[in-house]
Amino acid sequence: MKNVFLIGAMKSGTSSLYHALAKHPQVATPKKKELDYFVKPGQHTTYSSHFNITTDTSLTLDGTTQYSKYPQFRHIVESIFFMNPHALFIYLMRDPVDRFESNIAHHIARNEGIDPASWRDSKKTQSALAYGQYYMQIGPYINRFGPHRVFLGAFEDFISDQTAFIRRVCQFLDLDMNDMELDGARKNPRRSTNNADKFALNSDDEKKLVREIQPDIDCLQLTSNLDLEAWWPRYRCVRDHV
Numbered sequence: 001m002k003n004v005f006l007i008g009a010m011k012s013g014t015s016s017l018y019h020a021l022a023k024h025p026q027v028a029t030p031k032k033k034e035l036d037y038f039v040k041p042g043q044h045t046t047y048s049s050h051f052n053i054t055t056d057t058s059l060t061l062d063g064t065t066q067y068s069k070y071p072q073f074r075h076i077v078e079s080i081f082f083m084n085p086h087a088l089f090i091y092l093m094r095d096p097v098d099r100f101e102s103n104i105a106h107h108i109a110r111n112e113g114i115d116p117a118s119w120r121d122s123k124k125t126q127s128a129l130a131y132g133q134y135y136m137q138i139g140p141y142i143n144r145f146g147p148h149r150v151f152l153g154a155f156e157d158f159i160s161d162q163t164a165f166i167r168r169v170c171q172f173l174d175l176d177m178n179d180m181e182l183d184g185a186r187k188n189p190r191r192s193t194n195n196a197d198k199f200a201l202n203s204d205d206e207k208k209l210v211r212e213i214q215p216d217i218d219c220l221q222l223t224s225n226l227d228l229e230a231w232w233p234r235y236r237c238v239r240d241h242v
Helices: 014-022 076-083 096-109 123-131 134-145 155-160 162-173 203-223
Strands: 002-008 059-062 088-093 150-154
Touching (some): 002 014, 002 076, 014 059, 014 088, 014 162, 096 123, 096 203, 123 134, 134 150
Parallel strands (some): 002 059
16 A cells, blocks of 8 residues: 655645545545644554545545644654655645745734734744745655655646646556546636735845745755746756756
8 A cells, every 4th residue: 555645835736736636546535634643743543544445545645734844843754754664755846935925824814923014023934934945845755765756846837737747646656547537626726725825025025035945946956857947937946966
């Protein structure tokens, strides 16, 4: 039984991709997308007991984005590796500025301790910055499980052609896409935020965020085969791969 983890990034289309994959007859999902099983150590239930596994099931799909929230949760990688060193991971990444703005808007809309006028001073702002440093989040999984077990994708690629993107994910998971029903899938996951994305950085704050994120983007470009500069033109992406 394959264990597949759609671990993030938060506000990067994970819900849309999760619900699309969940329609496949060979995919077993938990009762809720965010299972959070590995967030708290010492679980007293078996991992597989949380999934509706049938005779058709070939893989379980866990859509917990908490698993890519380092340094808030430092033990996740080793906990998953201990359970299954052959686990597979899917990680979607959105332009870090757009993702940051969406993350802050999410907190503001839910009254979660961020005021639009004083967002710079909030602890949640630092967390939102960390969640958009994609190499810091996914690098430990690549190093522990191997790059062949991690699917990296750009959110912008996903929304430009959802069917083609899902086809590549299915190839990664060894699933027959012909068995899927995509008619009800959202064609534009960008609209899935219920008009909450109304927070925007000013020009100075945006430039500052880009400078802070740039070293992480460089590491990510060296690790992946994605043309990040094509999807995220505001960043200078290194070209030489190692």
